[in-house]
Amino acid sequence: TESLVWFRRDLRLADLPTLSVAGERALAVFVLDDRLLGPSGSPRRDFLYRSLSALDNQLSGRLLVVRGDPAEVVPRVAKIVGAREVHVSADYGPYGRKRDAAVAEQVELVATGSPYAISPGRVRKDNGAAYKVFTPWFERWLEHGWRAPARTGTDMLEWIDPDDVGGLNLRAAVPMPSQPGIAAGETAALARWREFCADDLVRYDGERDRPDLDTTSRMSVYLKFGNIHPRTMLADLGDRRGRGAEQYRRQLAWRDFYADILFQRPDSARCNYDNKFDAMRFDAGRDADALFEAWCTGRTGFPIVDAGMRQLAAERWMHNRVRMIAASFLVKDLHLPWWRGARYFMQKLVDGDLASNQHGWQWTAGSGTDAAPYFRVFNPTVQGERFDPTGDYVRRWVPELRGVGGKAVHTLKGVRPEGYPDQIVDHAEERREALARYRELG
Numbered sequence: 001t002e003s004l005v006w007f008r009r010d011l012r013l014a015d016l017p018t019l020s021v022a023g024e025r026a027l028a029v030f031v032l033d034d035r036l037l038g039p040s041g042s043p044r045r046d047f048l049y050r051s052l053s054a055l056d057n058q059l060s061g062r063l064l065v066v067r068g069d070p071a072e073v074v075p076r077v078a079k080i081v082g083a084r085e086v087h088v089s090a091d092y093g094p095y096g097r098k099r100d101a102a103v104a105e106q107v108e109l110v111a112t113g114s115p116y117a118i119s120p121g122r123v124r125k126d127n128g129a130a131y132k133v134f135t136p137w138f139e140r141w142l143e144h145g146w147r148a149p150a151r152t153g154t155d156m157l158e159w160i161d162p163d164d165v166g167g168l169n170l171r172a173a174v175p176m177p178s179q180p181g182i183a184a185g186e187t188a189a190l191a192r193w194r195e196f197c198a199d200d201l202v203r204y205d206g207e208r209d210r211p212d213l214d215t216t217s218r219m220s221v222y223l224k225f226g227n228i229h230p231r232t233m234l235a236d237l238g239d240r241r242g243r244g245a246e247q248y249r250r251q252l253a254w255r256d257f258y259a260d261i262l263f264q265r266p267d268s269a270r271c272n273y274d275n276k277f278d279a280m281r282f283d284a285g286r287d288a289d290a291l292f293e294a295w296c297t298g299r300t301g302f303p304i305v306d307a308g309m310r311q312l313a314a315e316r317w318m319h320n321r322v323r324m325i326a327a328s329f330l331v332k333d334l335h336l337p338w339w340r341g342a343r344y345f346m347q348k349l350v351d352g353d354l355a356s357n358q359h360g361w362q363w364t365a366g367s368g369t370d371a372a373p374y375f376r377v378f379n380p381t382v383q384g385e386r387f388d389p390t391g392d393y394v395r396r397w398v399p400e401l402r403g404v405g406g407k408a409v410h411t412l413k414g415v416r417p418e419g420y421p422d423q424i425v426d427h428a429e430e431r432r433e434a435l436a437r438y439r440e441l442g
């Protein structure tokens, strides 16, 4: 019997359980949905197009790409090929759930697996209640365990030729990015993962907070688009001992955790998870806009913040430690609302992911789960000295500061290199202001 395999955030063929249940003949389809593509930002759109091209190659040109509203397009395509079932891996995001419910009203939608090691909603207390704090959730997550990778691949199914589907295929019209970018697709993801395991995993625990060393895995974009499944990575980690593997497993758990939190509270993509923060006073208006602009363009006069924002502009990715520092600066030094920074990150980041981004921001702002207490205000200079002790990270991204040696690049004591802006705020003063506003919340 014929079926449809509808690809979404799972652009790979290995370890894809949907393929095990899709029958013998299937049509592979991807829907370009403007409601997702619009807000995606060009770095993510480019990466998506590259991933689609890689997937189409793996399928020997048998990927059907259509454009439109999935609730209309998917049932129509299913009807044309006479497919009784549409196979997907489940989407737990707020929009994805609504979209899938609309599709499921018209066709038999079969969800197998998800983009997570353990699907949202599964890690629960004995009484069924949801966790709100990461560490106990993480212990439960480890205890729960995950399946071994599914043994799937290209040859499992006979793929229907999309050219037989009434001239619908837009594959040739997918706007392939002209600029070279990060290599996308399953082969690239696996190659990067193997390289990281061989070269940097042993050092991960000690170095993951060091942007100057730049030895984290950079797997986030591959995970975002499902070029690899976290279970494949966990299986590899399972064979290894040591703190690097343990720490990496923990980071993958954060990804699952935030997806679970967003699943419990879809509103937390836009609103404070902790509604005590709804009364927080933020700045707005022309002065606030000028500060925001300085932050976006990496011209705050705080070297580690500026280096991070310039890395984001250039690479469409930022080191995790610097994401935390830059986010904290926006909220606690500039008194701007976290969602303003989060929106900017989502436009720019190639790995932009609603759950990890919004909750990464809320963690920093103090309004999220497991929040860093609001009164713990990062000092950007001290953070810079501590986590970029060589100063190499700042010099890499802020050319005006290349003449300043060592970690003096963070304090800039007695030097104001040409073309580099003065500090736009006084950190000590803004820290007091942030604490005063926090106290008003009671």
Ligand code: FAD
Residues within 6 Å of the ligand: 208, 216, 217, 218, 219, 220, 221, 223, 224, 251, 252, 254, 255, 258, 318, 319, 320, 321, 323, 324, 327, 345, 349, 351, 352, 353, 354, 356, 357, 358, 360, 361, 364
């Ligand atoms: P590694 O250190 O190699 O980590 C391995 C993997 O673990 C990552 O690829 C990621 O999937 C997961 N991971 C690590 N840290 C976190 C975390 N704190 N939360 C969730 N998952 C994590 N991550 C995104 O994938 N998309 C985002 O949009 C995003 N926005 C963020 C915004 C802020 C303000 C902050 C503080 C963090 C954000 N993160 C986001 C989490 C983290 O910064 C990135 O996952 C990480 O920097 C990606 O680089 P890497 O793959 O080299 O990380």
